[in-house]
Amino acid sequence: MITTDICIIGAGPVGLFSVFEAGLLKMRCHLVDALPQVGGQLSEIYPQKPIYDIPGAPEIKAQELVDNLMKQIAPFAPTFSLGERVETIERQEDKSFIVGTSDNTKIHCKVIAIAGGLGCFEPRKPAIEQLELFEGKGVNYMVKDPELFRDKKIVLAGGGDSALDWTIFLSNVASSVTLVHRGETFRGAPDSAEKVFHLAEAGKINLVLKSNIVKIGGNGKLNEVHIEGADKTITTMETDYLIPLFGLSPKLGPIADWGLNIDKAAISVNTFDYSTNVEGIFAIGDINTYPGKLKLILCGFHESALMAQSAFKHVYPNQRLSFKYTTVNGVNAF
Amino acid sequence: MINITVLNKLGDEKVLEVPEDMGLNLMEILKANEYNVLATCGGMAMCGTCHVQVLEGMDNLAGHSDAELDMLDTLPDAAPNSRLACQLRVDENMAGAVFQLCAEEDIEIG
Secondary structure, three states: OEEOOEEEEOOOHHHHHHHHHHHHOOOOEEEEEOOOOOOHHHHHOOOOOEEOOEOOEOOEEHHHHHHHHHHHHHHHOOEEEEOOOEEEEEEOOOOOEEEEEOOOOEEEEOEEEEOOOOOEEEEOOOOOEOOHHHEOOOEOOOOOOHHHHOOOEEEEEOOOHHHHHHHHHHOOOOOEEEEEOOOOOOOOOHHHHHHHHHHHHOOOOEEEOOOEEEEEEEOOOEEEEEEEOOOOOEEEEEOOEEEEOOOEEEEOHHHHHOOOOEEOOEEEOEOOOOEOOOOOEEEOHHHEEOOOOOOOHHHHHHHHHHHHHHHHHHHOOOOOOOOOOHHHHOOOOO | OEEEEEEOOOOOEEEEEEOOOOOOEHHHHHHHOOOOOOOOOOOOOOOOOOEEEEEEOHHHOOOOOHHHHHHHHHOOOOOOOEEEHHHOEOOHHHOOOEEEEOOOOOOOOO
8 A cells, every 4th residue: 555645646747746836835646647657648649749838948848848847846756656547536534545546556645636637548449340348358459568479379450650569579479460451551660661561571470451350259259350451351360369559549537437527528626726526636737627727738737736735734634834935945855 | 701511420410610711720610619529639630539531522621741641540440531630721622521520539428
């Protein structure tokens, strides 16, 4: 069990900056994020894009902002559970919470700050008949442990960089590798595309272009995929695994089940302190909504500062909060 | 003003009257008309959450940029008439076009 003052759900820019605002008030934070790295959509979607509306930073690359935030919050020694999705929130008798993740990590905290952006990034699922029936039974949306595929027959689907990279990598691991791609060219890294074509020419992989997987089947466990070609003929292929690789897309996920007031896939908050309808749970950044809401990083930073002021009352119910500037007080590391 | 036609995921059809001279893109128009388009990346052709298929008027639209093609390549349900709404500038060439929303979010809670 991890024990902390504030459990922050979401390690994007707003979640990260909350550690700073909480740290100034002597509150410790633990962050959970479904992605394997910090930074949220900045790191996942547009790390190299410049941002122009961060006060005091005329132009900053998204990843650079994330790196700077990590530096800024380092004195307050935040802890992280990355690559884990928060599944459950249980209220305790003393009003504290136990947050449970997909990897069964338990976090005991006094306050929850949801800085979940647009939700959890989850694999985009292609429209294949019976796909969900075989999830975990031969259908994997990511390659966590390549050894799982050793000496197995695998089919990959997709045309992006990850489809190319894993095809190349797994060609040395699996007994047979088939890559099914809708188009006839690859727009991923030219090196990788070239390698894939070479592997296909050398007979090391099976490259099926201008085709889609339309159906899969098996008896309790996946054993075949049905591939539709450009001429609409269907070919059936035996396989042990299907790995669809079509990138990630955000979904609200379990957040919808925590008894919070939700309005159009966002959490309704009181703009006094960005509290939700559940005492002790706050929502900041892109995940919240209120009249006049603007989805800007700078607005999320503001929200995190006000949230921390109210969170203090939950963490230190018997203490009076005196506001101090960093210019006067400095940053007192934990 | 020009008229365009939008079909949501359920196939419900609606004609929208939109300004063609304000430098807006189709994603912004869809959001303004309360379609549940996420537009996660805010219009950088990087997330694919504003994916549409052009049912009529494809030839009148400006061609794909490399960034848009790269993104469409990663979508499982892209077709030859697929576009990212954020990359489509609303101008007089769009008049009469018909768009099918592909990436509209299903979540309508509360």
